[in-house]
Amino acid sequence: MKHFDVVIVGAGSVGVPLAWQLAARGLKVAVIDQEASWGRGQNRAAIGGVRATHSDPAKIRICLESIEIFSSLKSKYGLDVEWQPGGYLYVAYDEATEMQFRSLLKKQKTAGLEIDWISPEKIARLAPGIRTEGLLGGTFSPYDGYASPLMAATAFHKLALDAGVLFFFNRRVESIRKADNTIISLTAGQEEFSAEFFVNAAGAEAADIAKIAGFDIPVFPDCHEAGVTEPVERFMQPMIVDIRSDAESGNYYFYQARTGQVVFCITPRPQIWGRDKDSTSTFLPICVRRMIELYPRLRNLRVRRTWRGMYPMTPDGLPIIGYPDMAINFLQAVGMCGQGFMMGPGLGHILAQTIMAGGSHANPAGATEYNFIFDEFSINRSFDHAELLK
Structure with a gap:
């Protein structure tokens, strides 16, 4: 014993x-x-994304603690985890999405999150090359970031x-x-x-x-896939999140790591329940299509690899x-x-x-x-x- x-x-x-x-x-x-x-x-x-940008106050509080820990690992303990405070940017291309984001701001700020609505012009400065046609703005939380898992x-x-x-x-x-x-x-x-x-x-x-x-x-685990490109010179700061969905997928999100790679993921529709970790032939075409529609500048990047993991989901x-x-x-x-x-x-x-x-x-x-x-x-x-x- x-x-x-x-x-x-x-x-x-x-x-x-x-x-x-x-x-x-x-x-x-x-x-x-x-x-x-x-x-x-x-x-x-x-x-690798680390955000306190949630719609649930308890998760905001928890993740603010996480950000404090991630951001101080190097200064306190000499441990580099490639932490980058690039922020999280949730973009809105329709009025319904804009209303949803704006309605959350008071709750998010009350929970301690530093976040605000920003204009299409500021978005274009944070993410040069993003599609601005139809862009109404978005919410941006500058202290969110990302690190190497x-x-x-x-x-x-x-x-x-x-x-x-x-x-x-x-x-x-x-x-x-x-x-x-x-x-x-x-x-x-x-x-x-x-x-x-x-x-x-x-x-x-x-x-x-x-x-x-x-x-x-x-x-109940469900399966999600992700991918990473070759490294290139840094050209964008935030994790970009588009919550719109289509017939094949839900929200998708991507960012450029401190070391230059673009890392990306998408939510499949319908959900794929189970514990299968094998990559599929459907993930990359769906995710790349949607990313390029939003950010044409990504078109010429070469994907290095994809992988699959599980989300342990609750109802x-x-x-x-x-x-x-x-x-x-x-x-x-x-x-x-x-x-x-x-x-x-x-x-x-x-x-x-x-x-x-x-x-x-x-x-x-x-x-x-x-x-x-x-x-x-x-x-x-x-x-x-x-x-x-x-």
């Missing part, structure tokens, strides 16, 4: 930053993952190791032992791990882990954060809906504070101000919410 204060299942976008934050506060922490190393699940499939995962892993976290890779959770509604231990790789607290941060496998513990959570597109009734010491930090990379560091910081402040099933936030996160993302909610800026 191996004994710890906290055992985390999942060495990805949420689990590794949370482990670091807990160990830095003096707890003995173990992280268990079925993969061979950290960040090999959905973390390495992320395209691979470099960030390695940075958080190093910080966690330095803080004393023990990682156990190539370990699949086989069984979970309970006494009534409390987890006593779990077995992974034929070793048994006991702890006061357990955390499910298993991404696309989160529902599988919950089922072993005797309860269900509505987390309403919001995470599940909290302690289930069937396992009251098993914190669920799951269902990030493709936003684990941008939410993970901030969520890890917040959850570590709640655990250290006495957070529990009866009082998840402990002696902190974060009740709203557990209320809004409760496992027992109705899941009838619809977030505009998913």
Whole structure:
């Protein structure tokens, strides 16, 4: 039997930053993952965007924390993750989209997000060559940005190791032992791990882990693809997001990394449920067509590669954060809906504070101000919410 204060299942976008934050506060922490190393699940499939531009106030608060962490990794710890504060730009080419964006501004600003409506002229300066015909303007949040998911995962892993976290890779959770509604231990790789607290941060496998513990959570992976071009001289600053949809796809988004590559992704229509990681022949023609329609200047870039990952989705597109009734010491930090990379560091910081402040099933936030996160993302909610800026 191996004994710890906290055992985390999942060495990805949420689990590794949370482990670091807990160990830095003096707890003995173990992280268990079925993969061979950290960040090999959905973390390495992320395209790197980090935005606090959401339509949900709790997500705004979490991601503002993430931005603070990403932007200070180099100055505080000497760890370069290619952080670039280029901002997020949501463009509007029709009045309905403009009204939607403008209606969110007050809520977003109240939650602490620095964002405003900008003119087509300013958009053209931020993204030279974007199609201005029919462009009505857009919202721009200058402190959002992007970073390298691979470099960030390695940075958080190093910080966690330095803080004393023990990682156990190539370990699949086989069984979970309970006494009534409390987890006593779990077995992974034929070793048994006991702890006061357990955390499910298993991404696309989160529902599988919950089922072993005797309860269900509505987390269902769907498949998304992304791509990257050759590097070229920097010519645009923000991540550009177009939320319009057509018969084949929903929103799409792209940015130019600090090192010059253009990274891009699109939401397929209909959703493709499952865990298939093989690239398809349909993604690139659909995504490239829409990107070139919006930004003709991209026409001559050469695509280096494409890849596919999974969004661990919930019915309403919001995470599940909290302690289930069937396992009251098993914190669920799951269902990030493709936003684990941008939410993970901030969520890890917040959850570590709640655990250290006495957070529990009866009082998840402990002696902190974060009740709203557990209320809004409760496992027992109705899941009838619809977030505009998913």
